[in-house]
Amino acid sequence: MTSYNLSLITYLCKQTNKHTGMKTLISLLKETKKEKLFLFACLLAACIACSKNQGTPATASIFTGMDVKDSTLNDNKGAIELGLKFQSSLAGIVNGVKFYKTTGNVGIHTGELYSATGDLLASKVFTDETAIGWQVVMFDQPVAITANTTYIAAYHSSLGWYTCTDYAMLTPVVHAPLIALANDPESPNGIYKYTHIPAMPDTTYLADNYWIDVIVTPK
16 A cells, blocks of 8 residues: 655645646545545644634735726826725735826826825835836835824826726725725715825725735734
């Protein structure tokens, strides 16, 4: 009878996310009934051990994997701040922010993180931007955030250009552990502010999604 050990099964269990381990296990389970019973016991023990080591995602963002659809490029004819209220179900670290850029969105862009009460927690100018796509800036000092607490990810557009999708924040957007809050009369989301210097946005229009996101390391 072929000999299998727990370390082998543990290794295979860890590989299941790569689709290779499960295939190998299936092939191994074509052995005799005694070996099947042994493999099942080992697999159960190994997967319990693996589950204890399954951590949260290395980093998380709200709009990961989503298409920036039905969006338009807009010109405010003057500087504007755009923001998104979000929460995390887990405490963590905000490493930076990002925004989606449509061709023609020129000017200086500054990423910020605010508390719900308007305290500026971090800020940094975007550099090395591309003509289109997600633009990323990492803060010099990452910011610790508390679970189930509202924060605002924002960016300032010096020439007033921005991308938006109307009515997109009428419902929440969830990508665990993060959630972009739904627009609400008591707590608007999809927010903006006309300002020549970076400042916390506080006004909403058509529950727009301005495609701003965060880069969070959950704890």
